[in-house]
Amino acid sequence: MTFATILPVWQAARSRFFKxxxxxxxxxxxxxxxxxxxGSLLHHTAEVEYMFAEWFFGKGLPVExxxxxxxxxxxxxxxxxxxxNEHLVEAMKALPEEQWQAVVESRMGPSTPLEAIGRLIYHTGIHAGQISLIQKSEQN
Structure with missing residues (x-):
């Protein structure tokens, strides 16, 4: 149930950033x-998604x-x-329901996978705002 509930929320935020x-x-x-x-903000956003898939969902980084x-x-x-995004969604889908609320220790400190997705949504929004600010500052 958690994956089915959080996926549309994640997709709404992430698809806006992707567009x-x-x-x-x-x-x-x-x-x-x-x-x-x-360019570095786009790379960083992807990098964090890979790291969160590893840290909070147990999906290893790509071999390369x-x-x-x-x-x-x-x-x-x-x-x-x-x-x-595909890597993260696969990791989310594979996480057993009972683990969504389990606290995971990470480099960021303790967090549940559900909280981690909330952080990713916030993170993506922050960088979308930064991109807009950078573009606007260049126009002035």
Whole structure:
């Protein structure tokens, strides 16, 4: 029941972020505010999804590790975001119902898998806002 309940919430937040990424002009990937470029934010978002799948859902990282695409190549970043989401959703789907509320120790501290998805939704929203801010600051 938990997977069936949380999946539509995750998909709503994540699909909005993905649509933003897909619609980016490739030249915007180099725009940055401070040390964060739009390309690096997209990569970081995928990287965190892979890490959360490992930490909270027990799904190992890809054998080759987390890919490090060219941060100025939109096609590569979009492919990475699609792959990280698929990896996370597979991990969520495989988690037994009774483990969704079990506290897991991680590098971030203790959290349940359900709380971890809440954090990912928040994380994705933060970076969507940063992308918008970076683009707007460049227009001014």
């Amino acid at each position: 933003i990424a897909v619609a980016l002009p490739e030249q915007d990937l180099q725009l940055q505010l401070g040390k964060s470029s739009i 590790g987390i890919p490090k695409p060219d941060l100025t190549n939109l096609d590569e970043l979009v492919a990475l975001l699609a792959a990280s």
